[in-house]
Amino acid sequence: MPSAAERTRTLVQSTCSAVLLVPGVETIRPEQLSPQARVVGPDGEVFLLFPAESPAVRAATHAQDDELSAVLEITDVAPVSVPHRIRGRAWVSGWLTCAPGIAEPGGMMIRLEVGEIHVDDLWGATSVEPDEFARAQVDPIIAHEAELLQHLHSAHGEQLQELCGLLGERARDAADDDSATGGRARVVPLALDRFGLRVRFTGARCFDARFDFPEPVRDITELRRAMHTLFEAASR
Structure with a gap:
């Protein structure tokens, strides 16, 4: 499984939504506290790009x-429609300073020196x-994950359904629950x-199953080879 550090680093450098919470800084436009870009430096500091005039x-x-503390809050939402769609959150807290000379004109890079990190996913x-x-x-799949999940969801529904056969009794119990209510997981x-790959079975009983490569x-x-091997095993 990916380590907690890898999962958090992947979230920070992904396209998940993020907001910088700074004590005493308020705005009527919440998007003003959402960085335009995020990147992790060589020492683990997080650089955040904002418009030069942002709060x-x-x-x-x-x-x-350490004069100005702040928390970078990241929210990870599944790219496909599914019950309980929020997949996780991460909080990176530390201290802010400006890093002039890095951003293009009109922007400013803020440096967040990391003190504490928590992830709940x-x-x-x-x-x-x-x-x-x-x-x-960073997980090497993250740049393509949303597109791949959407493709699996729209074009490989039958093959995903066949994964039930790899779960044995757990899948049969879920199928019995759904047949009792006239539906299908x-x-x-x-x-x-x-x-x-992690999938979510939805129906009378909602649960996740993980299929390791x-x-x-x-x-x-x-x-692609790993997914082909997985679907081939499920079809037997």
């Missing part, structure tokens, strides 16, 4: 060291040490990473 930049302009809730976060790698792809994949080519 966050104004607050950080004269801040030094499909794997569970835990804290992450800043040095572990700094060393962690629906299988929705929920998450995809280098280690495997034989070995972690490193790119899209290896992912």
